[in-house]
Amino acid sequence: MPHTITEVLNHNQVSTRIRRMAWQIYESNSSNTDIILAGIANGGYLLAEKIVAELRKISPLEVNLHKIIMNKKDPLGSEMHLEPEAGNLQGRSITVVDDVLNSGNTLIYGVRYFLQFPVREIKTAVLVDRNHKRFPVKADFKGLSLSTSLMEHVDVNIEKEPYSVKVS
Template sequence: MMEQNILTHQQIQHKIERIAYQIYEANVTEKEIIVAGIVGGGLNFAKKLITVLKKITPAEITLCKVTMDKSDPLKSGVSTSLPEEDYKNKSVVLVDDVLNSGTTLIYGVHHFLKTPLKQLKTAVLVNRNHKKYPVKADFKGISLSTSLQEHVNVLFEPKKNRVFLD
């Protein structure tokens, strides 16, 4: 099957900026925003969002790494690089690169919901609309209606970010 480009580097940069502004608007009164990136593409995407957020908001932006076995998050569990006290009663944005079935995002959301938070939002670069779970992206770069056989790839490389189907 041939590779089909979905988003170019420049288009991804625009999506990152737009999502960062949406996150800022949703947290305009916050003194601190926790950006929780799911290890892998989500963490890379979170770091790019943080770069823009630090330029546009006076709030302190804190990165939290979220680690899980994406093939079996129930068995592996979810862990974070920050202790619970560091995000308790704060605004958290859970970030992943692609929302496929919703499995990764729902387990990430479930982890954070065990702690009282001011608010919890989700952000994804690509929303595939194939959800198994009732989870939605509050902030999304693009929504794609794809077949289950198609695979969405997100590559974050210096000056060559891209999203493509194969």
Template sequence: MSKNIILNHQEIEHKIKRIAYQIYETFVDEENIVIAGIASNGYVFAEKIAAALEHISPIKVSLCKVTIDKQNPTAPITTSLTVDEYTDRGLVLVDDVLNSGTTLIYAVRHFLDAPLKKFKTAVLVDRNHKKYPVKADFKGISLSTSLLEHVQVVFDNESDCAFLS
């Protein structure tokens, strides 16, 4: 299988900065927000967004790692923050690729058990193959791909990339 690069390192950096600005505009009245990344690549992406957001805004960011069994999304979900730490706060749920929406919708459901001020989602790549009624509020790129194609995001310091295989 051949790999077609859809986003190179520089393009990913640009998308991260743009998403950070969109989050800042959305949460401009907040002093603190939570950026919750779905392990493992979603959390790496969340870290990058949080760093960019803290660089451009006065908003204090709390990072939260969300661990979900992608093979069994109905299994209990764990988070690195307690419910009290994100109750009554703005929250952005982050993943690298939105494919069928299964992972994102089960993660969204987990956070709905706590009252949040505002809840948004962010992804680097939206594949437009939704099985569930879930959307990304902030996205780096939208792709119309075939179900046989696979999108992979690699975060590797200065050689980050997203490719289609």
């Protein structure tokens, strides 16, 4: 059987979804003066960068961008940290960002990192939600819900233009 690749979202569609997610995050945080977006390396951080750029165009929020560094294969066996360090997180609103929500493993450990601090709230954002969760985590902001088989692979390309989301 030949290996097929299907483009699910093209450049304009990906850009529109990112812009829409930025508006949703802004609306959810409109009573705040600032927000922290923490993108899970690598794809989540790339998405967070794009969302931050949109937020800075549309909102007066002070937006702080951080990268969550973690070993996705062994999140408990290695130290997880932020780059740059975030300082005092007390009372802050955090949005943890990843490119694809599959089993929920990576996203739930990304959220777990912030539970050691007395933050105001933690929300999650993903470009693609595959609905194959094994962990009790949901995306508060998502670009696309996609029904796929467990055998299929979702490839998000937002590192350089043209952006795309493909399934193979």
